Structures are given as C-alpha cells and as structure tokens.
Amino acid sequence: MLVLLVAFLFPLLVQSQQVNVTIFTESQCPYCTKLLREQIWPFYVNRPGIMNLQIVPFGKGDCTYDYNRNFHCTCMHGATECDLNRLQNCAISYFPRRHLGLVTCLQGLGTLREGFSKCLSRLSPNTQRKLIECATTQTGELLNYYSMVNTHRAGVRIWPTMYVNGVFFDRSYPVEHKLCEHTAWC
Numbered sequence: 001m002l003v004l005l006v007a008f009l010f011p012l013l014v015q016s017q018q019v020n021v022t023i024f025t026e027s028q029c030p031y032c033t034k035l036l037r038e039q040i041w042p043f044y045v046n047r048p049g050i051m052n053l054q055i056v057p058f059g060k061g062d063c064t065y066d067y068n069r070n071f072h073c074t075c076m077h078g079a080t081e082c083d084l085n086r087l088q089n090c091a092i093s094y095f096p097r098r099h100l101g102l103v104t105c106l107q108g109l110g111t112l113r114e115g116f117s118k119c120l121s122r123l124s125p126n127t128q129r130k131l132i133e134c135a136t137t138q139t140g141e142l143l144n145y146y147s148m149v150n151t152h153r154a155g156v157r158i159w160p161t162m163y164v165n166g167v168f169f170d171r172s173y174p175v176e177h178k179l180c181e182h183t184a185w186c
Contacts, residue, residue: 018052019106019182024161025107026059027084028077032160033108039175041104047176050185055103057088057132058147059159071141073148083112086140090145112136 023040025032044051060076075081084106091102105119112135120128134140154161162169169178180186 007133017183017185019050019179020052020054020163020165021179022054022056022163024056024058024156024159025088025157026076026081027057027088028081029059029159030108032059035044035160035162035171035175036104036107041100041107042072042128043176043179044100047179047186050179050183053100055088055092055100056087056147056150056154057092057103059085059149061148063141063145063148069071070138071145073141073144080111082144083135084109084115086144087115087131087135087146088111089143090140093134093143094127094131 011017018143023032023035025036035178037113040051044053053119058075061074061082063071065071073082073085088103091092091097091106102119106115106124109115109118110116114130116132120131123131125177134143160171162171162175165182176186
C-alpha cells in the first residue's frame with residue numbers, strides 16, 4: 001500500500017517542484033543569445049527537470065495575411081531573423097519537450113543555411129528534411145504568426161523578456177538564483 005501511495009504522489013511532488021519559465025526571444029538578439037547560452041542552457045543541463053520551459057521566438061515585428069491566404073512576417077533584425085525564428089518555432093513544434101538544445105544552437109547565428117549545417121547535422125535525415133521544409137514554407141510562417149500573437153498578447157517591449165511562475169523577472173541577478181527560489185530541487 002505504501003509503495004502505491006509513493007508511486008501515486010511522486011509525480012505530483014515532482015510536478016509541483018517544477019518552475020514555469022516563459023522567455024520571449026528574437027533569434028538574432030545578442031542579449032537573448034547571451035541569456036540562452038550562458039544561463040538557461042547550463043541550468044537546464046545541470047538541473048534537469050526543474051524548468052517547465054516555454055520559449056517564444058519572434059521579437060519585435062509583425063505578420064500580415066495576404067489575399068492568397070499566405071502569411072508574411074517581418075522582424076526587427078531583418079529577413080534572416082524571421083528565417084531563424086521560423087526554424088526555432090519549427091523545432092519547438094516538432095520537439096515540444098526536447099527543443100532547448102536546438103533552439104540554443106540556432107540562437108544568434110548569421111543565416112538560415114548556417115543553422116541547417118551547424119544545428120541540424122546530428123539529426124536523422126528525415127528529421128532534417130521535416131525541419132527544413134517547415135522553416136522554408138508557410139508552416140513555419142504560421143508558427144511565427146502564433147509566436148507574434150503570443151508576444152503581442154503579453155505586451156512584450158524588451159528582449160529577452162522572462163517570466164518565472166507567471167511573474168516578470170528583470171534578470172537583475174542570475175536566473176539560477178531566481179529559479180531555485182521556487183523549488184526544493186536546487
């Protein structure tokens with residue numbers, strides 16, 4: 001009986017110890033790159049399972065819908081940023097629980113082609129093909145549109161913007177300290 005009780009309660013305990021983190025990013029924003037590469041990725045690697053992470057790659061920009069039913073997005077840092085945002089959004093869509101490594105790899109790169117060669121090379125050819133197809137079609141542009149809607153809905157004005165358990169975090173001290181305030185797993 002005790003084993004059944006522990007087996008039932010353990011997943012609830014682990015879930016209650018997770019910290020909800022939402023980060024609004026832009027693929028070519030140097031501050032976003034620094035946050036993901038120097039704080040979020042190391043925390044994720046060193047303390048797996050603590051973050052319930054949602055990344056929203058879009059930034060400052062807009063999407064329009066034309067008479068042919070196609071989306072066209074523009075981004076603050078230009079077309080390449082939209083391309084890389086699309087690939088990041090495709091990675092998040094295809095790997096909802098395991099996208100952080102790929103999103104971090106793509107963050108701050110100079111071109112979509114660089115993203116394909118540098119970050120997709122360890123994936124299976126079939127997965128590479130699916131991600132490339134997504135990032136270069138209306139599928140990826142639709143995902144960018146959804147990220148734009150979420151960014152605008154949240155009223156984000158600076159990048160990166162981060163929320164921890166639904167509360168804005170100004171990043172005035174290390175992210176690790178903030179996340180560890182909300183869990184006994186640190």
